[in-house]
Amino acid sequence: MVRPIGILAGLGIVTAVLWSLLWGAVAYIQSPPMMSAEHYVQHNLQPKKDISFSFDGPFGTYDNRQLQRGFQVYKEVCSACHSMKLVAFRDLEQIGFSKPEVKAIAKGWAIETPTPNPDTGEVSTRKSLASDHFPLPFANDIAARAANNNAIPPDQSLIAKARDEGPHYIYRLITGYSAQPAELLKKYPDVKTPPGLHYNAYFPNLNLAMAPPLTADGQVSYSDGTKATVPQMAQDVSAFLMWAAEPKLSNRHRVGWAAFVFLLLFTGLTYMAYQSIWADKKHKSE
Incomplete structure (x- = not known):
C-alpha cells in the first residue's frame, strides 16, 4: 500500500514541475521581459x-x-575628494621615488593632530611624515556628502x-562621461539623468554623483x-590605483613562475x- 502511494506522490x-515549466515558457513567449535601460546601454x-597595461597577463x-x-x-x-587611507607615503619608494622625494611629497600634505589644542579647542595640523598614511580629504562623512551631492567618494x-x-573598469569609467544618447531617451524616457548627476555608460546605474575628473588635455603637467591627454592621464591613474591595491603583483608573478619551474623540474x-628504482624490479619479475 505504501509503494503505490509513494509512486502517485512522485508522479504528482x-x-x-512540468506544468510550471510549461506555463512559465508560455508566459515568457507571450510577454517577454523588457530589457532594462542598463542592459540596453x-x-x-x-x-x-x-586598453592594455604593462601588468596584464602572467608575465606582467x-x-x-x-x-x-x-x-x-x-x-x-x-585626492581632493578620494582618500587612500591604506597607503603610506613611504610606500611610494616602491614605484621609484627616492627617500628625499618621498619626504618632500609628504610635506605637501597637512595632517590633523589627534587631539585639539587644549587652550583653544581647535584642531591643529602638522606636516605629514613619510610614515604617515595619505590624509583624508574630508573631516567626516557629513562634510564628504555636503561637498559631493550627498554621496561619499x-x-x-x-x-x-x-x-x-x-583598472580597465576605472579607465572606462573616467573616460566614459557623455551626454545621454537620444536613442536611449527615446526607448526609455524615464531614465533621464537627474539634475546634479552625470551620465556615464560604464557606471552600473548609468548616473553618478562624481563629475568628470579629467576634463581637458594638459590638466596635469607631467614632470x-x-x-597629458585625457586617455593618457586616465590610463596612468588607473595603473597607479592598481598598484595601490596590489603592490606585490610583479613579485607574485615572479614567485609564481619560479614555483612553476621548480614543480616542473621536480x-x-x-x-x-621512479624509473630508476623500479627498473631492476621489473626486470627481475620478468
Whole structure:
C-alpha cells in the first residue's frame, strides 16, 4: 500500500514541475521581459574602450614611470575628494621615488593632530611624515556628502581590486562621461539623468554623483614630459590605483613562475627516480 502511494506522490510532483515549466515558457513567449535601460546601454550603446597595461597577463610587471605619472594625477586631481587611507607615503619608494622625494611629497600634505589644542579647542595640523598614511580629504562623512551631492567618494586604496576588471573598469569609467544618447531617451524616457548627476555608460546605474575628473588635455603637467591627454592621464591613474591595491603583483608573478619551474623540474626528477628504482624490479619479475 505504501509503494503505490509513494509512486502517485512522485508522479504528482513531476507533473506539477512540468506544468510550471510549461506555463512559465508560455508566459515568457507571450510577454517577454523588457530589457532594462542598463542592459540596453551595456549591449548597444557602450563605446568600445580596449586598453592594455604593462601588468596584464602572467608575465606582467609595473612600469614605474607610469605609476609615478598616475600618482601625480591622483595627487593633483583625485585626492581632493578620494582618500587612500591604506597607503603610506613611504610606500611610494616602491614605484621609484627616492627617500628625499618621498619626504618632500609628504610635506605637501597637512595632517590633523589627534587631539585639539587644549587652550583653544581647535584642531591643529602638522606636516605629514613619510610614515604617515595619505590624509583624508574630508573631516567626516557629513562634510564628504555636503561637498559631493550627498554621496561619499569611495576610498581608492583597494578600488582596483573591488571592481570587476579593476583598472580597465576605472579607465572606462573616467573616460566614459557623455551626454545621454537620444536613442536611449527615446526607448526609455524615464531614465533621464537627474539634475546634479552625470551620465556615464560604464557606471552600473548609468548616473553618478562624481563629475568628470579629467576634463581637458594638459590638466596635469607631467614632470617627465609625457603629453597629458585625457586617455593618457586616465590610463596612468588607473595603473597607479592598481598598484595601490596590489603592490606585490610583479613579485607574485615572479614567485609564481619560479614555483612553476621548480614543480616542473621536480616532477621530471621524480619520474626519472621512479624509473630508476623500479627498473631492476621489473626486470627481475620478468
